[in-house]
Amino acid sequence: MTITLYIPCFIDLIYPQVGIAMVRILEKLGHRVECPESPACCGQPAFNTGYWDESRATAVKVLQQLKDAEVVVIASGSCGAMIKVFYPDLFAGTPQEGLARQVSAKCFEFSQFLVDKLGVTDLGARFPHKVTYHDGCHSLREMHIHAAPRQLMARVHGLELVEMKQTVCCGFGGTFSAKFPMISTAMGEVKCELALETGAEYIVSSDSSCLMHIQGLIDRRRQPLKTIHLAEILAPA
Amino acid sequence: MSASASQFKRDAVRLTADLRHRSLIQTALGNYEVKRDEKKALFQDYDGARQLAAEIKWEAINRLDRHLDQFVRGLEARGTKVHWATTARQACDIIVGIARSKSARSIVKSKAMTAEEIHLNRALEQAGFEVVESDLGEFIVQLRDEPPYHIVFPAMHLTRGEIQRTFKDKLHDAPSDNPEALTLVARRVLRQKYIHADIGLTGANFAVAETGMISVTENEGNARLTAALPKTMITLLGIEKIVPRLDDLALLLPMLATVGAGQLISGYNTLYGGPRQPGETDGPEEFHVVLLDNNRTALLANAEQRDALHCIRCGSCLNVCPIYRHVGGHTYATTYPGPIGGVITPNLRGLQDWKHLSYSSSLCGACTEACPVKIDLAHHLLQNRRNASRRKPSWWQKIAFKLFAPVANGRIPWMLVTKGGRFGQRFHGLIRGTPIDPAYCWTRTRDVPRIAKQSFKEWWRETRK
Amino acid sequence: MNEREQILARIREALTVPAPVPGSQDGRARRDGLPTSADQRRVLPAVGDSFDARASLFAKNAADLRAQFKLLANSSDLAAELKRLAAAEQWDRVASHRGALTDPACAALGLPVLLTDEPYDKTDLERCPAGLSACDALVAQTGSVLVTSRGAGGRALSVLPPHHVVLARRDQLVADLPEAFALLRSKYGADYPSMISFITGPSRTGDIERILVLGAHGPRQLTILCY
Numbered sequence: 001m002t003i004t005l006y007i008p009c010f011i012d013l014i015y016p017q018v019g020i021a022m023v024r025i026l027e028k029l030g031h032r033v034e035c036p037e038s039p040a041c042c043g044q045p046a047f048n049t050g051y052w053d054e055s056r057a058t059a060v061k062v063l064q065q066l067k068d069a070e071v072v073v074i075a076s077g078s079c080g081a082m083i084k085v086f087y088p089d090l091f092a093g094t095p096q097e098g099l100a101r102q103v104s105a106k107c108f109e110f111s112q113f114l115v116d117k118l119g120v121t122d123l124g125a126r127f128p129h130k131v132t133y134h135d136g137c138h139s140l141r142e143m144h145i146h147a148a149p150r151q152l153m154a155r156v157h158g159l160e161l162v163e164m165k166q167t168v169c170c171g172f173g174g175t176f177s178a179k180f181p182m183i184s185t186a187m188g189e190v191k192c193e194l195a196l197e198t199g200a201e202y203i204v205s206s207d208s209s210c211l212m213h214i215q216g217l218i219d220r221r222r223q224p225l226k227t228i229h230l231a232e233i234l235a236p237a
Numbered sequence: 238m239s240a241s242a243s244q245f246k247r248d249a250v251r252l253t254a255d256l257r258h259r260s261l262i263q264t265a266l267g268n269y270e271v272k273r274d275e276k277k278a279l280f281q282d283y284d285g286a287r288q289l290a291a292e293i294k295w296e297a298i299n300r301l302d303r304h305l306d307q308f309v310r311g312l313e314a315r316g317t318k319v320h321w322a323t324t325a326r327q328a329c330d331i332i333v334g335i336a337r338s339k340s341a342r343s344i345v346k347s348k349a350m351t352a353e354e355i356h357l358n359r360a361l362e363q364a365g366f367e368v369v370e371s372d373l374g375e376f377i378v379q380l381r382d383e384p385p386y387h388i389v390f391p392a393m394h395l396t397r398g399e400i401q402r403t404f405k406d407k408l409h410d411a412p413s414d415n416p417e418a419l420t421l422v423a424r425r426v427l428r429q430k431y432i433h434a435d436i437g438l439t440g441a442n443f444a445v446a447e448t449g450m451i452s453v454t455e456n457e458g459n460a461r462l463t464a465a466l467p468k469t470m471i472t473l474l475g476i477e478k479i480v481p482r483l484d485d486l487a488l489l490l491p492m493l494a495t496v497g498a499g500q501l502i503s504g505y506n507t508l509y510g511g512p513r514q515p516g517e518t519d520g521p522e523e524f525h526v527v528l529l530d531n532n533r534t535a536l537l538a539n540a541e542q543r544d545a546l547h548c549i550r551c552g553s554c555l556n557v558c559p560i561y562r563h564v565g566g567h568t569y570a571t572t573y574p575g576p577i578g579g580v581i582t583p584n585l586r587g588l589q590d591w592k593h594l595s596y597s598s599s600l601c602g603a604c605t606e607a608c609p610v611k612i613d614l615a616h617h618l619l620q621n622r623r624n625a626s627r628r629k630p631s632w633w634q635k636i637a638f639k640l641f642a643p644v645a646n647g648r649i650p651w652m653l654v655t656k657g658g659r660f661g662q663r664f665h666g667l668i669r670g671t672p673i674d675p676a677y678c679w680t681r682t683r684d685v686p687r688i689a690k691q692s693f694k695e696w697w698r699e700t701r702k
Numbered sequence: 703m704n705e706r707e708q709i710l711a712r713i714r715e716a717l718t719v720p721a722p723v724p725g726s727q728d729g730r731a732r733r734d735g736l737p738t739s740a741d742q743r744r745v746l747p748a749v750g751d752s753f754d755a756r757a758s759l760f761a762k763n764a765a766d767l768r769a770q771f772k773l774l775a776n777s778s779d780l781a782a783e784l785k786r787l788a789a790a791e792q793w794d795r796v797a798s799h800r801g802a803l804t805d806p807a808c809a810a811l812g813l814p815v816l817l818t819d820e821p822y823d824k825t826d827l828e829r830c831p832a833g834l835s836a837c838d839a840l841v842a843q844t845g846s847v848l849v850t851s852r853g854a855g856g857r858a859l860s861v862l863p864p865h866h867v868v869l870a871r872r873d874q875l876v877a878d879l880p881e882a883f884a885l886l887r888s889k890y891g892a893d894y895p896s897m898i899s900f901i902t903g904p905s906r907t908g909d910i911e912r913i914l915v916l917g918a919h920g921p922r923q924l925t926i927l928c929y
Contacts, residue, residue, distance in 0.1 A: 039651040217683050
């Protein structure tokens with residue numbers, strides 16, 4: 001099939017390797033990958049802050065970009081939730097309501113797409129390290145993704161997964177990290193402690209925005225941890 | 238920013254850095270989680286139970302007029318005096334009025350968050366009545382002149398040493414810091430209060446419409462004593478406490494106990510349907526029920542958020558909320574903290590003054606997941622943000638978001654951001670982490686990631702030519 | 703319009719706009735009417751069908767709650783157990799009420815009895831080391847004792863004395879809370895006692911550092927003697 005890849009702004013700017021890994025994985029599985037050349041922000045910052053009119057002004061371009069796609073894979077759980085779960089609310093009562101529902105229905109987060117849509121769990125990947133997995137809150141609680149990343153990691157050669165003893169928000173929360181930095185930081189510190197307790201070398205996630213916040217804390221505090229996106233582990237060598 | 242929002246931020250800064258506080262709360266809530274999960278596992282279908290509970294409260298709230306009417310008629314048929322109060326002030330006046338009419342001197346009180354909400358103790362004390370909190374946690378914070386820290390565990394934030402010091406100062410009786418010894422001190426003091434109090438004041442967890450009874454949940458027995466010994470009993474409750482039938486409690490009482498305190502059921506669950514009836518030899522001669530609105534009808538009219546009135550005040554959303562764990566109950570500076578507080582306080586006390594409680598959330602959704610009656614808590618926080626911004630937009634944020642669309646969505650502007658970002662980042666190091674850094678809110682405690690040498694779209698354009 | 707009229711009017715006005723049922727599809731409730739006892743039983747903790755299973759569950763719950771539960775063969779064993787307790791705790795008097803179970807129990811004890819189903823003085827009750835009461839039911843699912851102000855000597859007897867002793871018959875053991883509420887409805891119909899209480903364990907608090915302490919205000923000890 002032809003898969004349209006939606007690349008959020010922070011993947012484009014800061015973690016292009018995540019998008020590149022996804023392209024390589026999907027192409028290796030024999031699919032054609034499309035990606036709109038023009039940038040388009042999903043509109044979550046304005047939406048979360050309560051400025052829904054302004055959010056729609058941004059989001060409407062995403063709808064236009066994706067309206068003719070056969071299927072859409074979104075390279076982040078949090079933008080995934082925005083498009084799949086919140087667009088119908090955002091566009092309710094507007095002329096784009098129908099289009100928003102239509103686009104929402106054909107969107108998937110990356111790990112969810114591989115496991116639930118393509119039925120693939122074994123990508124022949126190799127990553128001989130001890131890792132722990134961070135579930136981004138939007139992935140976990142808005143998109144209900146929990147098993148898929150774990151099924152994928154279970155088939156990675158040499159990977160040892162140790163779960164953190166508590167599932168809790170890392171504290172990024174988008175604009176929350178800037179509006180309430182002290183709470184955001186405290187929450188991130190707890191997350192790093194939980195990860196360190198597992199003895200893992202890597203924190204893996206499907207949400208680069210969470211990892212950006214966690215890595216920022218790890219670097220500042222010089223802790224013996226690294227963050228990596230799930231797609232980077234799964235990508236062909 | 239409102240005065241309460243600035244104070245919230247100041248308190249949050251202080252408490253998030255207080256590692257002793259962080260550790261205390263993590264331990265307390267960690268223990269709760271273990272017990273909660275044990276009890277949840279005993280349910281044959283806990284998620285099914287949540288759905289049934291949600292339906293019960295939906296029926297209660299969406300036919301509130303009918304159920305309230307039945308509730309009141311049932312109470313009045315057996316001699317209860319029912320009073321209705323639109324405002325907090327009216328409720329206080331009614332209760333002060335009852336106390337005056339009884340020439341009461343001392344009042345013993347069991348736990349009632351609704352009484353905190355209307356500042357009832359202050360009104361009674363100003364009118365010259367002695368009010369003694371009988372719930373141990375409330376008794377302790379009352380001695381310390383503090384508000385309760387948590388709706389279920391009022392003294393969660395205190396150590397035994399602090400409590401011992403308080404008893405020593407205020408009661409002159411604190412032989413040791415052993416919790417059992419301290420509890421015995423409180424028991425001794427309070428026993429006399431129950432016996433000699435003129436009025437017993439309680440809250441209610443539920444109001445059963447079918448049989449005209451209030452239902453009071455507790456573990457200590459202090460509410461049982463408050464409702465048994467004084468000659469006059471007054472119960473204050475919000476109009477949203479209604480449940481349609483007695484049988485509904487067979488589900489709600491175990492759920493309340495399970496997620497509220499990790500218990501199968503609380504120690505005492507008691508239904509009161511009137512004053513002392515013919516043939517009964519004790520209990521109050523007079524029973525008054527005060528029904529409080531205090532803007533609940535406004536929240537009721539907000540159909541999108543009406544389910545916030547389904548709340549059974551279990552506290553489980555507080556217990557799972559990472560923000561609550563870090564800033565603590567007092568930082569919210571209002572009766573109902575945590576996620577439920579973030580949802581209802583802007584509705585009950587003013588959107589613009591209290592919207593910061595809806596903003597101070599990472600929207601992780603743990604609250605929605607935890608709520609035993611399936612209130613859509615996290616989404617309501619988002620809706621409060623939307624409503625607040627619509628009614629009173631912040632001009633600079635509106636402009637910033639208006640500019641965001643063409644920048645984030647335009648090829649050339651985004652290219653400028655990308656290249657400009659790479660360029661600027663080389664010099665950012667000079668001011669990074671200092672107060673003149675525009676990204677200071679981030680860089681004060683975190684490093685910034687490097688902007689990639691080649692963006693994804695640049696790679697895409699290059700490799701797909 | 704008085705306050706009551708105004709509040710009810712505001713409620714009716716508010717409810718003209720419908721709100722969807724949480725967690726349901728299409729905004730409609732999943733069923734017609736409210737959950738039945740059968741619905742509740744499908745989700746609540748399971749309870750066995752036989753007396754033995756229920757008694758065993760009750761015993762387990764009572765033990766977890768630090769209540770003493772003793773299943774005895776007959777009423778004379780019960781009297782013996784009571785006498786043993788009275789001696790061990792050195793009761794000089796008890797509080798109780800008249801009834802089929804309490805009358806022979808009080809007679810067997812031979813101690814001065816303060817009856818709370820006659821007018822009594824609160825301070826006299828406060829001095830009693832133990833309160834003996836009957837109950838309306840024992841609930842296996844939760845380990846609860848169901849008492850009412852009509853069947854258990856008023857409101858204070860089962861909560862003021864530091865040791866509450868409950869006398870029950872085997873046939874009073876019910877499976878679960880739905881059954882207990884059904885019992886209340888059929889027994890008291892339209893004339894309920896003014897107080898109905900589910901007592902589950904002795905009085906407890908965790909308000910100081912979450913450490914469990916028994917006997918915060920209500921009884922420190924709860925003993926259930928059943929034959």
